[in-house]
Amino acid sequence: MLKKGDRVVMHSNLQARINSGVIWTCECDEFLDYRGNTVVRLKEFGDFYTAFLQKVDVEGMLGVALKRADRLQEENERLQAELELCREYFKKVHDELEKEDSADESVDNILRLNTQLLISLAALEAAE
Structure with missing residues (x-):
């Protein structure tokens, strides 16, 4: 379940290709939209289906980058x-x-x- 503050990337759809490499921040916990689909509101984007989002470990990525540096x-x-x-x-x-x-x-x-x-x-x- 995605929660407020989680960092995610898009995958497996057109928006993922358009926004390749962009790390988004969840503005709220995931919820059901009016159609019953699980969505989450992304900062500077809007609501997006959670099925096309992958949570990322930004702190872990930072640790790897710092070791390389x-x-x-x-x-x-x-x-x-x-x-x-x-x-x-x-x-x-x-x-x-x-x-x-x-x-x-x-x-x-x-x-x-x-x-x-x-x-x-x-x-x-x-x-x-």
Whole structure:
């Protein structure tokens, strides 16, 4: 039985296609209309047959969305740290190439920096 304050979505009719994805709020408990059909009044819509309504758990949906948002935030933070490591690496490589040292010495220094970057990236992945 639908009650005042319940959240519902429409299904299996033309209005459901027109209002796809809309979550409606029941303005009252369900009742029998003058024809004997079970209906409920939907906020900003009007009376609607309960046979074509499905109650939804908005709080549960919100919990799922918040968990996903937390996972995305963690992923974003990891990627930001990885990006910062890469920025530092490329700045060091650029600085190394700007030096007037011998080419062999520059290559050795860049390879050392590359190894440090790979170690740092592996440490970030292991921290997950």
